[in-house]
Amino acid sequence: MAATALMPNLGLNVCANSDLVPDWTDQEVSTGTTIMAVEYDGGVVIGADSRTTTGAYIANRVTDKLTPIHDRIFCCRSGSAADTQAIADVVTYQLGFHSIELDEPPLVETAANLFKASCYRYREELTAGILVAGWDRRKGGQVYSVPIGGMLVRQPVSVGGSGSSYIYGFMDSNYKPGLSREQCLELTAAALSLAMERDGSSGGVIRLASISEEGLERRVILGNQLPRFFTR
Amino acid sequence: MKMETHFAESRLRGVSTGTTILAATFDGGVVIGSDSRASVGGEYVSSKTINKVIQVHDRIFCCMAGSLADAQAVTKAAKFHLSFHSVQMETPPLVISAASVLKNLCYQNKEELQAGFITAGWDKKRGSQVYVVSLGGMLISQPVTIAGSGSTYIYGYVDAKYRPNMSREECLQFATNAVALAIGRDNVSGGVAHLVVITEEGVEHVVVPGDKLPKFHDE
Numbered sequence: 025m026a027a028t029a030l031m032p033n034l035g036l037n038v039c040a041n042s043d044l045v046p047d048w049t050d051q052e053v054s055t056g057t058t059i060m061a062v063e064y065d066g067g068v069v070i071g072a073d074s075r076t077t078t079g080a081y082i083a084n085r086v087t088d089k090l091t092p093i094h095d096r097i098f099c100c101r102s103g104s105a106a107d108t109q110a111i112a113d114v115v116t117y118q119l120g121f122h123s124i125e126l127d128e129p130p131l132v133e134t135a136a137n138l139f140k141a142s143c144y145r146y147r148e149e150l151t152a153g154i155l156v157a158g159w160d161r162r163k164g165g166q167v168y169s170v171p172i173g174g175m176l177v178r179q180p181v182s183v184g185g186s187g188s189s190y191i192y193g194f195m196d197s198n199y200k201p202g203l204s205r206e207q208c209l210e211l212t213a214a215a216l217s218l219a220m221e222r223d224g225s226s227g228g229v230i231r232l233a234s235i236s237e238e239g240l241e242r243r244v245i246l247g248n249q250l251p252r253f254f255t256r
Numbered sequence: 257m258k259m260e261t262h263f264a265e266s267r268l269r270g271v272s273t274g275t276t277i278l279a280a281t282f283d284g285g286v287v288i289g290s291d292s293r294a295s296v297g298g299e300y301v302s303s304k305t306i307n308k309v310i311q312v313h314d315r316i317f318c319c320m321a322g323s324l325a326d327a328q329a330v331t332k333a334a335k336f337h338l339s340f341h342s343v344q345m346e347t348p349p350l351v352i353s354a355a356s357v358l359k360n361l362c363y364q365n366k367e368e369l370q371a372g373f374i375t376a377g378w379d380k381k382r383g384s385q386v387y388v389v390s391l392g393g394m395l396i397s398q399p400v401t402i403a404g405s406g407s408t409y410i411y412g413y414v415d416a417k418y419r420p421n422m423s424r425e426e427c428l429q430f431a432t433n434a435v436a437l438a439i440g441r442d443n444v445s446g447g448v449a450h451l452v453v454i455t456e457e458g459v460e461h462v463v464v465p466g467d468k469l470p471k472f473h474d475e
């Protein structure tokens with residue numbers, strides 16, 4: 025945005041909100057998005073769409089919104105792309121340092137609290153909704169939600185981002201405690217597909233990951249392989 | 257004191273139905289339903305048991321969303337136009353006629369009005385149909401449709417669960433579940449679920465009180 029102000033004046037003075045200037049020249053990059061995380065016995069499954077927008081332009085249609093924070097801890101980012109990347113970098117550093125001090129793998133709850141600390145302290149400046157999910161030896165698979173404003177709450181299943189509103193009903197009716205890893209993956213893929221279908225700011229491919237004691241497994245579901253429903 | 261502030265506010269802003277309404281066709285008929293909460297600004301529930309499903313003719317019902325005052329005025333005018341039309345034509349009106357009447361009222365007065373409608377019913381020509389008139393006055397026909405503030409939360413559920421040509425019981429259960437899920441997440445929808453089943457044979461009202469609504473895992 026500052027760069028465009030410094031560009032040479034080519035004799036055509038148009039104000040930013042005219043039709044001659046596309047809206048994405050002065051819009052913040054946003055991960056208007058759908059993200060989801062589910063706990064199962066032995067780990068967690070996380071998922072996200074892959075669309076990053078600046079206004080109406082899709083800046084990145086294959087974004088990876090599942091960001092590793094540590095070996096068995098990931099975060100799912102929604103909101104401002106810049107804000108969430110910055111916070112994730114800060115927390116990755118803090119957690120890495122803490123883990124070296126402790127000389128053992130960090131707890132998911134610790135990572136979640138570090139996110140909360142940054143999101144709450146700078147709540148006026150930030151637009152970031154984050155899901156922190158992972159596995160640790162003490163409590164197994166855990167999902168923590170840190171929405172805009174900086175609250176912290178642990179939930180067995182959580183959704184976030186602009187597309188999440190459309191799938192609350194689907195989630196409430198389809199989630200039950202005690203699902204297996206495969207069922208969680210199917211549920212996440214179905215829910216994300218439904219949200220991507222209805223939310224203009226979500227789309228692209230579905231990125232899934234499952235985290236357990238054994239390790240990490242990532243997969244991608246491409247557009248033509250997305251789960252289909254009647255209205256599609 | 258609170259009551260007086262709310263009363264004054266409601267005169268300024270108009271009682272609005274933050275709401276959940278839906279309609280779905282099944283094999284042989286259509287189910288139309290809604291919640292029953294009317295609220296002022298999301299703070300005060302002015303009615304817990306309002307009926308948002310209005311009968312405009314024998315086999316044609318409509319549900320309103322948006323400003324309750326606007327919706328009541330429009331449906332009153334629509335009822336009149338429709339009964340007049342029906343007398344002139346000497347035949348029960350078509351569902352699309354009812355929907356078109358609402359659409360014309362909404363489109364011609366789009367600057368002043370803030371109301372959307374779902375019209376559902378059965379007629380001899382096309383059987384069971386569902387039409388939706390949105391805020392600006394667009395009219396489209398769909399096999400299933402949802403509207404109102406609570407509908408945002410059930411788009412995923414409806415997309416996943418609805419199938420054309422369900423049985424009457426399946427469709428009734430689908431509609432009840434959808435309203436219950438929306439009430440569970442939208443704070444301006446609530447109360448009971450009003451459902452109306454319309455078929456060639458007749459019309460049946462089903463009211464599911466709040467405590468009998470299906471419960472989902474975290475309730």
